[in-house]
Amino acid sequence: MGGLQFKDIQMKNTFILTVLFITSSAYAKFEYRPDWNVHKACGKDSKQKKDYCLELIEIGSSSQNAKPILLIPGFFQNAYIWDLLPEKGISAARYLSKRWNLRPFVLHVRGIGNSDYVSNTNMDDIAMDDIEIAVNFLKKKSSDQVYIMGHSQGSITTQAYLAGLSKCIVADCFNPAEAWSRQKKIKAVALLAGNTAMSVDRDDNKLDELANMALFIRPAFRFFDEIDVKTLTRFTGPVSNLNLWQWLYNRHNTTKEARKALYTKTVDSTTNGILFQFAEGVRDRAIKTRSKLSYPAVLPLIRIPVFQQLYADDPLAESEATLKDNFHRIGSSNKEYEVIQDRGHEDFFMNKGLHSDLDNVLHFLIKN
Numbered sequence: 001m002g003g004l005q006f007k008d009i010q011m012k013n014t015f016i017l018t019v020l021f022i023t024s025s026a027y028a029k030f031e032y033r034p035d036w037n038v039h040k041a042c043g044k045d046s047k048q049k050k051d052y053c054l055e056l057i058e059i060g061s062s063s064q065n066a067k068p069i070l071l072i073p074g075f076f077q078n079a080y081i082w083d084l085l086p087e088k089g090i091s092a093a094r095y096l097s098k099r100w101n102l103r104p105f106v107l108h109v110r111g112i113g114n115s116d117y118v119s120n121t122n123m124d125d126i127a128m129d130d131i132e133i134a135v136n137f138l139k140k141k142s143s144d145q146v147y148i149m150g151h152s153q154g155s156i157t158t159q160a161y162l163a164g165l166s167k168c169i170v171a172d173c174f175n176p177a178e179a180w181s182r183q184k185k186i187k188a189v190a191l192l193a194g195n196t197a198m199s200v201d202r203d204d205n206k207l208d209e210l211a212n213m214a215l216f217i218r219p220a221f222r223f224f225d226e227i228d229v230k231t232l233t234r235f236t237g238p239v240s241n242l243n244l245w246q247w248l249y250n251r252h253n254t255t256k257e258a259r260k261a262l263y264t265k266t267v268d269s270t271t272n273g274i275l276f277q278f279a280e281g282v283r284d285r286a287i288k289t290r291s292k293l294s295y296p297a298v299l300p301l302i303r304i305p306v307f308q309q310l311y312a313d314d315p316l317a318e319s320e321a322t323l324k325d326n327f328h329r330i331g332s333s334n335k336e337y338e339v340i341q342d343r344g345h346e347d348f349f350m351n352k353g354l355h356s357d358l359d360n361v362l363h364f365l366i367k368n
Contacts, residue, residue, distance in 0.1 A: 030113040030268075032057070033083065039105070041137035045118050046128050046167035052116040054133055057106040059083050060097025067147060068138045069096060069365075071106045072131065074152025074193075075274070076229040078113045079106040080265035081151075081349050090258060092348065095355040100362045102147070107134045109157075111226060112268050119225050122273030123153065124172050124289050127160035135185050145187035147365050152316065152345065153274070155194020155308075156287060156295065159330075162189065163298040171291035174298040188305035188368040190361045193317035193345060196295035197325035198281040205315045211282035214275065221272050230267045249344040250313055258350040285325070300331035305368040307336050307361050311343035336364055
């Protein structure tokens with residue numbers, strides 16, 4: 001194995017199961033909550049010059065003159081993460097609507113929910129095209145500038161979008177003129193977790209080991225472009241008694257019902273390109289474009305108001321590492337951060353008592 005040590009048998013088994021059962025994926029049509037308002041926004045993929053459409057899920061009952069906020073979920077997650085169990089009061093999106101009089105729109109990037117799937121793409125394409133399509137759609141609906149709140153992968157791609165990631169003459173590049181053009185449309189941005197450097201400082205963090213295992217088994221994914229994480233999650237949970245995502249939250253902050261909803265509602269698909277872009281990012285301590293440009297290196301191009309919220313128990317965006325390698329590189333003169341103690345990566349989504357974790361973030365957005 002080229003020196004690779006599998007220290008955690010459960011993680012090893014998880015990756016073996018991933019390889020064995022990814023081929024059995026059966027994609028079901030994504031179903032909406034009855035009170036969701038679904039919008040279609042279309043554009044052209046910069047790399048492949050293909051027309052495609054995305055969906056934006058409007059959640060909540062805000063007045064039409066409420067300010068729009070674009071919510072961008074994380075890795076392999078859909079709109080349900082923002083609207084987990086509204087009948088139980090567990091809905092971060094509805095909290096934004098009722099408590100802060102915002103008009104939330106959740107972006108389903110390419111391949112998520114019923115948005116069109118575009119083959120051979122990764123986070124670069126989301127940053128170059130998907131977010132711009134969504135922002136332009138919201139700008140047409142309101143004369144106001146748009147707020148953006150991105151979580152995890154959504155935070156990372158938002159930063160690349162704001163830094164001007166574009167299709168240039170021969171390769172992807174970060175274009176300062178494009179960065180300025182995009183930032184003029186945005187009033188302020190909230191980054192929830194989202195370390196573009198993917199840096200790891202704590203000895204107990206297994207992210208390096210997971211990345212090494214992913215890269216080790218990469219040849220097994222050669223012929224699979226779309227990866228159905230939903231099918232994998234449903235199989236590994238009840239059959240092998242493996243819980244793939246328990247490290248994303250503090251168990252004592254969640255209920256069994258919320259955890260079940262997380263697994264059965266929010267988990268969607270991802271792509272080969274995104275999965276291994278993340279793994280290489282951990283290895284290299286920087287998410288990089290196809291042309292090997294570093295995402296964190298261009299964060300000084302971001303000049304609009306930014307609030308980054310971090311979670312003390314989050315292994316995917318360690319708070320100290322993210323402050324050092326991501327937040328402090330952002331070029332804005334109007335930026336703030338907050339570290340929430342006793343929180344994992346997704347706790348605030350899963351507990352109605354924790355939605356107020358977002359209050360400082362929202363107060364910052366509203367005042368700008």
